[in-house]
Amino acid sequence: xxxxxxxxxxxxxxxxxxxxxxxxxxxxxxxxxxxxxxxxxxxxxxxxxxxxxxxxxxxxxxxxxxxxxxxxxxxxxxxxxxxxxxxxxxxxxxxxxxxxxxxxxxxxxxxxxxxxxxxxxxxxxxxxxxxxxxxxxxxxxxxxxxxxxxxxxxxxxxxxxxxxxxxxxxxxxxxxxxxxxxxxxxxxxxxxxxxxxxxxxxxxxxxxxxxxxxxxxxxxxxxxxxxxxxxxxxxxxxxxxxxxxxxxxxxxxxxxxxxxxxxxxxxxxxxxxxxxxxxxxxxxxxxxxxxx
Amino acid sequence: xxxxxxxxxxxxxxxxxxxxxxxxxxxxxxxxxxxxxxxxxxxxxxxxxxxxxxxxxxxxxxxxxxxxxxxxxxxxxxxxxxxxxxxxxxxxxxxxxxxxxxxxxxxxxxxxxxxxxxxxxxxxxxxxxxxxxxxxxxxxxxxxxxxxxxxxxxxxxxxxxxxxxxxxxxxxxxxxxxxxxxxxxxxxxxxxxxxxxxxxxxxxxxxxxxxxxxxxxxxxxxxxxxxxxxxxxxxxxxxxxxxxxxxxxxxxxxxxxxxxxxxxxxxxxxxxxxxxxxxxxxxxxxxxxxxxxxxxxxxxxxxxxxxxxxxxxxxxxxxxxxxxxxxxxxxxxxxxxxxxxxxxxxxxxxxxxxxxxxxxxxxxxxxxxxxxxxxxxxxxxxxxxxxxxxxxxxxxxxxxxxxxxxxxxxxxxxxxxxxxxxxxxxxxxxxxxxxxxxxxxxxxxxxxxxxxxxx
Numbered sequence: 001x002x003x004x005x006x007x008x009x010x011x012x013x014x015x016x017x018x019x020x021x022x023x024x025x026x027x028x029x030x031x032x033x034x035x036x037x038x039x040x041x042x043x044x045x046x047x048x049x050x051x052x053x054x055x056x057x058x059x060x061x062x063x064x065x066x067x068x069x070x071x072x073x074x075x076x077x078x079x080x081x082x083x084x085x086x087x088x089x090x091x092x093x094x095x096x097x098x099x100x101x102x103x104x105x106x107x108x109x110x111x112x113x114x115x116x117x118x119x120x121x122x123x124x125x126x127x128x129x130x131x132x133x134x135x136x137x138x139x140x141x142x143x144x145x146x147x148x149x150x151x152x153x154x155x156x157x158x159x160x161x162x163x164x165x166x167x168x169x170x171x172x173x174x175x176x177x178x179x180x181x182x183x184x185x186x187x188x189x190x191x192x193x194x195x196x197x198x199x200x201x202x203x204x205x206x207x208x209x210x211x212x213x214x215x216x217x218x219x220x221x222x223x224x225x226x227x228x229x230x231x232x233x234x235x236x237x238x239x240x241x242x243x244x245x246x247x248x249x250x251x252x253x254x255x256x257x258x259x260x261x262x263x264x265x266x267x268x269x270x271x272x273x274x275x276x277x278x279x280x281x282x283x284x285x286x287x288x289x290x291x292x
Numbered sequence: 293x294x295x296x297x298x299x300x301x302x303x304x305x306x307x308x309x310x311x312x313x314x315x316x317x318x319x320x321x322x323x324x325x326x327x328x329x330x331x332x333x334x335x336x337x338x339x340x341x342x343x344x345x346x347x348x349x350x351x352x353x354x355x356x357x358x359x360x361x362x363x364x365x366x367x368x369x370x371x372x373x374x375x376x377x378x379x380x381x382x383x384x385x386x387x388x389x390x391x392x393x394x395x396x397x398x399x400x401x402x403x404x405x406x407x408x409x410x411x412x413x414x415x416x417x418x419x420x421x422x423x424x425x426x427x428x429x430x431x432x433x434x435x436x437x438x439x440x441x442x443x444x445x446x447x448x449x450x451x452x453x454x455x456x457x458x459x460x461x462x463x464x465x466x467x468x469x470x471x472x473x474x475x476x477x478x479x480x481x482x483x484x485x486x487x488x489x490x491x492x493x494x495x496x497x498x499x500x501x502x503x504x505x506x507x508x509x510x511x512x513x514x515x516x517x518x519x520x521x522x523x524x525x526x527x528x529x530x531x532x533x534x535x536x537x538x539x540x541x542x543x544x545x546x547x548x549x550x551x552x553x554x555x556x557x558x559x560x561x562x563x564x565x566x567x568x569x570x571x572x573x574x575x576x577x578x579x580x581x582x583x584x585x586x587x588x589x590x591x592x593x594x595x596x597x598x599x600x601x602x603x604x605x606x607x608x609x610x611x612x613x614x615x616x617x618x619x620x621x622x623x624x625x626x627x628x629x630x631x632x633x634x635x636x637x638x639x640x641x642x643x644x645x646x647x648x649x650x651x652x653x654x655x656x657x658x659x660x661x662x663x664x665x666x667x668x669x670x671x672x673x674x675x676x677x678x679x680x681x682x683x684x685x686x687x688x689x690x691x692x693x694x695x696x697x698x699x700x701x702x703x704x705x706x707x708x709x710x711x712x713x714x715x716x717x718x719x720x721x722x723x724x725x726x727x728x729x730x731x732x733x734x735x736x737x738x739x740x741x742x743x744x745x746x747x
């Protein structure tokens with residue numbers, strides 16, 4: 001019984017992080033119809049920023065106040081997002097999609113090098129936060145309490161986003177813009193502002209994901225590309241542009257991965273792709289996707 | 293079979309030795325590292341730069357191995373250049389290329405470096421996935437090459453079975469799994485069950501195979517009870533740890549390295565894994581030494597790619613190591629790993645081969661003469677002697693592993709100086725002439741020729 005609880009925690013842990021990354025990617029696509037290939041690197045920047053704030057600026061400190069530094073990565077990623085959208089992406093909305101892919105792919109590579117330049121080639125960790133909370137007993141198993149924090153952050157983010165999009169005026173504006181940008185604009189909505197805000201929120205979520213995983217996993221070069229691929233699997237399953245899809249997709253991936261590792265260790269790598277392929281086969285637009 | 297040996301007898305037949313610390317204080321024994329003074333070269337030597345194309349991981353998670361490799365190469369080149377260069381005339385110039393570009397792009401870059409940049413030597417490579425692709429291209433281009441790592445047995449077993457232009461300096465991959473298993477059999481002969489966590493690519497598979505075959509011989513009663521194959525460069529090991537703990541093994545064997553290993557041990561700590569089982573690694577301490585923290589538990593069998601750890605040989609017993617570590621620390625403000633030692637030694641192997649060839653032929657020796665000198669060369673590097681077998685161009689040096697320990701001198705754990713395990717390399721690798729086998733020649737050699745121990 002206790003092992004089932006541990007497996008459930010593990011699945012939720014993975015799903016929480018995936019939801020934050022894929023949710024941001026999906027939100028940006030839903031509103032702006034941009035597939036941001038650099039999204040994974042904003043996740044990585046979130047991880048590096050929090051890791052350097054906790055692990056380098058305050059190296060050696062074990063104060064509980066360090067938890068206040070956790071959002072540093074999310075804030076930095078959001079600031080970068082707020083700067084990128086008007087400068088790099090806005091000029092391209094009227095052009096064919098290939099341009100956006102090329103620009104965001106170029107950005108992916110630039111950010112990868114920027115991270116290496118700023119933080120160097122070696123992994124940085126912020127494990128003091130992970131260790132600070134210690135572990136608890138789940139039956140005969142020992143489980144890190146910090147993982148429950150990550151699960152809570154993912155859950156709260158989902159709740160907050162839902163309330164934000166379906167229960168606030170800004171949410172209405174956001175949905176209106178996403179459904180018909182021209183008409184929204186004609187109704188007097190400042191579309192440019194909506195775009196900046198949506199892009200910033202998306203990047204904030206990616207950065208937050210990086211910030212919450214780094215205490216237990218450390219920041220390493222290349223983590224952004226891996227995260228991007230996983231986020232794509234989630235949105236392929238859930239449907240690009242749908243937040244519900246990102247949530248359900250992340251939960252499916254979290255649970256299946258846990259089962260895969262436990263029961264079919266030999267095909268751990270393949271299992272997620274097989275599911276994505278299966279979903280594409282049955283519902284090409286994903287479980288919650290809108291067929292164009 | 294009454295002739296079955298006991299484990300202890302067989303381990304001593306293998307020459308497995310546990311070193312005991314010798315006082316490391318420098319007491320003015322008058323040894324001062326490699327003498328760089330060289331005789332005047334014969335004939336006229338051009339003064340054009342000698343170009344080395346160095347390809348390794350500068351980006352991505354592999355940079356924890358790639359950066360030290362490059363730094364070892366640069367340190368050696370700077371030292372040689374300070375004395376005028378190769379044969380006192382030709383300064384070494386190093387061109388960088390990023391191995392993270394992917395296997396396909398790497399082969400193109402190798403061609404470009406040879407054809408456009410006119411490099412004289414290709415050096416580097418970290419990944420086992422890249423040497424089998426680049427080896428045949430180097431042979432085709434007639435490009436003198438010293439791979440530092442990319443240690444798969446497959447390279448010289450299958451991809452380039454009769455190499456002419458390519459060499460490789462750090463130990464062959466199968467030595468890692470075998471060294472780890474020998475270390476386990478010596479330290480913890482009573483284990484009955486073990487679990488695996490390996491990154492799912494050629495290195496992880498190779499470690500799994502060779503750990504298994506050696507353990508089958510040395511600990512016939514021990515059996516594997518769990519396997520997990522995380523993706524290479526994964527950072528979330530929570531499910532793999534849960535699975536391992538649930539299987540209740542006596543021992544965990546892992547070949548995770550770099551950032552993967554750091555994430556694995558930190559998460560394992562919070563799951564209480566180290567209190568529940570012994571842990572053995574093949575490459576846990578192989579990355580830049582400072583990447584592992586003092587929170588790492590002591591007494592873990594901590595592999596260094598069966599190659600080199602900067603604390604061994606210690607003190608004044610092997611001054612080449614002492615001076616190398618001092619110079620590396622002075623230049624890069626960090627301690628070298630096995631890749632740094634490999635690239636540093638490779639550069640000096642090249643220098644030595646060129647000087648020997650010059651004595652024979654005069655002037656600047658052609659590649660054939662240099663190759664002839666590297667084949668069969670035994671060179672004393674910081675980590676010990678490395679021998680280049682003429683038949684397969686693989687560098688062999690005695691395998692080493694040890695147990696993690698925290699000491700006051702370093703801000704990270706090192707190998708316990710009192711419990712270093714060394715194994716003569718010829719006793720754990722297939723000998724010259726042994727037929728090529730599946731999955732490796734060393735595997736079939738161990739399987740067919742090692743006796744099974746008494747249970």
